[in-house]
Amino acid sequence: MNNVLIGVSGGIAAYKVCEVVSSLAKSSIAVKVILTKSAAEFVTPLTFATLSRQPAYTDADFWQPSNGRPLHIELAEWADVFLLAPVTANTLAKLAYGMADNLLTNTVLASSCPILLAPAMNTTMWQQPSVQDNWHRTLQDPRYTAIAPADGILACDAVGTGRMAEPALILGYLESFLFTQGKQDLQGKTVLVNAGGTREFIDSVRFIGNPSTGKQGIAIAQAALHRGAKVTLVTAANTQLFHSNLKVIRVQTAAEMHAAMLEVFPLADITIAAAAVGDVRSQLQSTSKLPKSELPLNLALEYIPDIVADLSTRKCKDQIVVGFAAQTGTKMEVFAAAQDKLQRKGLDAIAANTVNTMQTGFGTETNQATFIDKNGRTQSTPLCSKLELGHRLFDFLLDNKSNPKQ
Numbered sequence: 001m002n003n004v005l006i007g008v009s010g011g012i013a014a015y016k017v018c019e020v021v022s023s024l025a026k027s028s029i030a031v032k033v034i035l036t037k038s039a040a041e042f043v044t045p046l047t048f049a050t051l052s053r054q055p056a057y058t059d060a061d062f063w064q065p066s067n068g069r070p071l072h073i074e075l076a077e078w079a080d081v082f083l084l085a086p087v088t089a090n091t092l093a094k095l096a097y098g099m100a101d102n103l104l105t106n107t108v109l110a111s112s113c114p115i116l117l118a119p120a121m122n123t124t125m126w127q128q129p130s131v132q133d134n135w136h137r138t139l140q141d142p143r144y145t146a147i148a149p150a151d152g153i154l155a156c157d158a159v160g161t162g163r164m165a166e167p168a169l170i171l172g173y174l175e176s177f178l179f180t181q182g183k184q185d186l187q188g189k190t191v192l193v194n195a196g197g198t199r200e201f202i203d204s205v206r207f208i209g210n211p212s213t214g215k216q217g218i219a220i221a222q223a224a225l226h227r228g229a230k231v232t233l234v235t236a237a238n239t240q241l242f243h244s245n246l247k248v249i250r251v252q253t254a255a256e257m258h259a260a261m262l263e264v265f266p267l268a269d270i271t272i273a274a275a276a277v278g279d280v281r282s283q284l285q286s287t288s289k290l291p292k293s294e295l296p297l298n299l300a301l302e303y304i305p306d307i308v309a310d311l312s313t314r315k316c317k318d319q320i321v322v323g324f325a326a327q328t329g330t331k332m333e334v335f336a337a338a339q340d341k342l343q344r345k346g347l348d349a350i351a352a353n354t355v356n357t358m359q360t361g362f363g364t365e366t367n368q369a370t371f372i373d374k375n376g377r378t379q380s381t382p383l384c385s386k387l388e389l390g391h392r393l394f395d396f397l398l399d400n401k402s403n404p405k406q
Ligand SMILES: Cc1cc2nc3c(=O)[nH]c(=O)nc-3n(C[C@H](O)[C@H](O)[C@H](O)COP(=O)(O)O)c2cc1C
Pocket: 008, 009, 010, 011, 012, 013, 036, 037, 038, 039, 087, 088, 089, 090, 091, 092, 120, 121, 122, 125
């Protein structure tokens, strides 16, 4: 599963697809690009060919008598996942009705891999009943997955819905689909994830915190979203970039995170607590900045109630609650501490996560964990991206549910 086919249609957002192609080509992923005639008005085939280290295909290639085997069949068979970005109103209409009058739309019909759709257009265009009908009609076919347009400034300076999803979000979908082959096994499920390090304020400008960036929790939320779940992310991280399908609740303190989690928890089928929640806070909490002279040199602390342990006591029979144990020490020590937390907090599973190596833990792009469930089943991941670790966690949990004796 390593071949990404990208179909570009004629919108100004085509320039951003160059970044998607460039990022993929720099990793070990083979990427080929098909352009519509209008797409080539915005970005030349030469740009895509050079970035992808592959030929870029246009309708001239489609009609080429020297092909032998039809090009749309060759490309359709080659693709493991097909991304259409940007999708114009025009191309969307063709998808909705199975029309095939160019290389891109013929390849869509000739292929059977999952197709990701990232539309981009002016808000008034996007909101036309005809365009909305085409969008919903197309998405009825399970092989299509929406990477919905976001709100924001458009090329005509209007502000509204219609911006193509950012390249980083599109790349996340592609990584997920290459790993899972597009399976939607969390469809109909509600997943609640927390992420980031809480800030426990002493006064309005000083806090006790930790280096968590929220990357692992956000990646888990994304993995769940890509597998079809309805996802709420309660985050103490400052990250700005979230997919419009993700419900995001921003918090700062453990108390705020706890309250937000309690509100969403009753509806969550699976709760994954990946946040680095503070363990202690200052008893003194001033709402304004204290002068240095008034700062106590011996700060009186109090314990913070454990969020995931609390959720565990409230769970119904079918709810799954998973913790993360960020630990230091040898693999054996990390495993033992995680196992203890799993039992003490009454969790269904826990991810033992070593945080004191260069490639795992706080702020890194990669991670490694050992999953342990309440029946003693364990599974170690390789060193992998945080998104892949999220998928491996869901694979572990879902496998466990369907085979409780494993
Ligand atoms: C400057 C310019 C910008 C355009 N931007 C978009 C766009 O963002 N989204 C869209 O749906 N159509 C846009 N269009 C219109 C499409 O290019 C046009 O509908 C074309 O027929 C689409 O062909 P295709 O779907 O085969 O690529 C734009 C056209 C121009 C001239």
